[in-house]
Amino acid sequence: MPAIKKEVTDLKRVFSEELTLNHGQQQSLHHEIKKRVESIIEDYQESGFTKQKMYSQIHKNLRRAFSAPKYIFVKRKDYQEALVWVKTWRPLL
Template sequence: MENNLQVIEQNGQLLVDSREVAEMVDKRHADLVRSIESYLVVIGQNAKLRSDDFFIESTYQAGTGKLYKHYLLTKQGCEMVANKMTGEKGVLFTAAYVTQFNEMEQNLQSFSNLSPQLQQMIRLEQRQNETDQRIGKLENNLGINAYQQTVIQKRINKRVYELVERYGEDSEGKRRMFSSIHRNFRDAFAVPTYKDLRKLDFEEAISWIGTWRPLI
């Protein structure tokens, strides 16, 4: 688990990207989003609580140009996520977000005492850093290329035909297997189709296909 956590300021509010949280705690982003949305259901049932005090829904653009959902977590949102975690991961995540939020809060307090000119210079530098980080994240979220798409398709075909032969399935059984593996693939990697897979997940997807079995 990496211990660095990026806290950003947006409209005077300190926030953490759910993708950063997922990466830090070694959890699929799609699974973390589902967990957050289950928390939001509970929060929504209490009139005294505001969901935006914990989680702010947003979108990001993947390398394919498609928009995907993510959440921005406030300090309270991080606390809620951390409270659901146990063991070393929970301890390290708690330590990381508490440290980073405290540092940012201190920086903001010091920032307010600077001259307007110096504040402007710092803002420009921060914007440049944020732009560089967004470019880096965009590169990490680039989709697989045409060759990799073909490799995925061939591996899926190979795996299904292996299982069809092993289990002696007929044409209807083969059709069901193809339907199942594509559905399971979409769920496992939180993508509309295998063609939307991120480059970062390519090797993991190859391994996943090689061990896939239909649910009985």
């Protein structure tokens, strides 16, 4: 019985800490990134920002903030935090 409890505990840890976003969450995060860039691009065009530069920066910042090689590899446990992060993101000038 103790071995089964340990296995269950290990599986719970994997599910809560190691699983990355599911497809629906990936799509939702991608959509929020697009909405954010589109909503603020005009404010930054005078500073020399293009959409391409802004997308590059938001992806780079998101990867760094959530220690993920790509946004799709954000941990499932961090999904809500990542959505809030994207909605408040501003490019570095």
